[in-house]
Amino acid sequence: ETGVTQTPRHLVMGMTNKKSLKCEQHLGHNAMYWYKQSAKKPLELMFVYSLEERVENNSVPSRFSPECPNSSHLFLHLHTLQPEDSALYLCASSQEAVNEKLFFGSGTQLSVL
Amino acid sequence: QKEVEQNSGPLSVPEGAIASLNCTYSDRGSQSFFWYRQYSGKSPELIMSIYSNGDKEDGRFTAQLNKASQYVSLLIRDSQPSDSATYLCAVNEAGRRALTFGSGTRLQVQP
Numbered sequence: 001e002t003g004v005t006q007t008p009r010h011l012v013m014g015m016t017n018k019k020s021l022k023c024e025q026h027l028g029h030n031a032m033y034w035y036k037q038s039a040k041k042p043l044e045l046m047f048v049y050s051l052e053e054r055v056e057n058n059s060v061p062s063r064f065s066p067e068c069p070n071s072s073h074l075f076l077h078l079h080t081l082q083p084e085d086s087a088l089y090l091c092a093s094s095q096e097a098v099n100e101k102l103f104f105g106s107g108t109q110l111s112v113l
Numbered sequence: 114q115k116e117v118e119q120n121s122g123p124l125s126v127p128e129g130a131i132a133s134l135n136c137t138y139s140d141r142g143s144q145s146f147f148w149y150r151q152y153s154g155k156s157p158e159l160i161m162s163i164y165s166n167g168d169k170e171d172g173r174f175t176a177q178l179n180k181a182s183q184y185v186s187l188l189i190r191d192s193q194p195s196d197s198a199t200y201l202c203a204v205n206e207a208g209r210r211a212l213t214f215g216s217g218t219r220l221q222v223q224p
Contacts, residue, residue: 002156002158031210033211040121040216041216042117042213042214042215042216042217043157043201043214045211045212045213048210048211050210055210056209056210056211090156090157100145101147101159101162102147102157102159102203102211102212103159104156104157104158105156106155106156107156
């Protein structure tokens with residue numbers, strides 16, 4: 001256990017559905033991240049939050065909407081997704097958002113039909 | 114575009130051998146370097162970090178950094194079948210608030 005918990009582990013959704021991914025960290029960290037991992041491609045940074053403030057948005061389509069209500073919780077709201085959005089979505093946390101070592105959750109394997 | 118490059122592999126080594134994994138990066142301003150291990154179907158886990166030129170050893174793992182050549186490597190001594198996984202190189206980049214990852218090298222340790 002890394003201290004970062006993600007739910008659900010697996011998600012199948014249609015292109016018209018709305019769903020949310022949840023992440024919770026129990027490490028007392030101040031920064032949280034969403035990464036996308038597709039087959040044969042590097043991990044792609046999506047969003048960075050530091051002390052609940054979004055500090056980096058990596059040109060992610062608006063159909064992905066992050067929310068960070070406090071430093072322990074992070075959500076990724078999904079709507080009107082495309083099949084190419086199917087991937088493993090990883091949440092991570094670190095002590096500070098200054099390129100420190102990341103601790104990853106187990107990920108959500110998302111399939112968009 | 115700033116990049117982190119790794120050979121995708123697979124790198125196949127016999128049990129007990131030394132596995133050598135390599136990574137190059139393009140941003141000369143990078144200061145922090147990490148190696149993550151990712152088993153199939155699992156999330157990445159940190160195994161080594163290195164911040165200054167030279168070698169850093171931790172058990173069977175040695176990380177090597179050469180900033181002049183923009184090169185970082187990971188050596189795994191006495192490789193075990195349980196080391197079979199994808200190894201991700203991650204680098205900070207100046208001005209970024211998160212790490213940039215390579216595509217990973219898949220390592221296969223043959224019993």
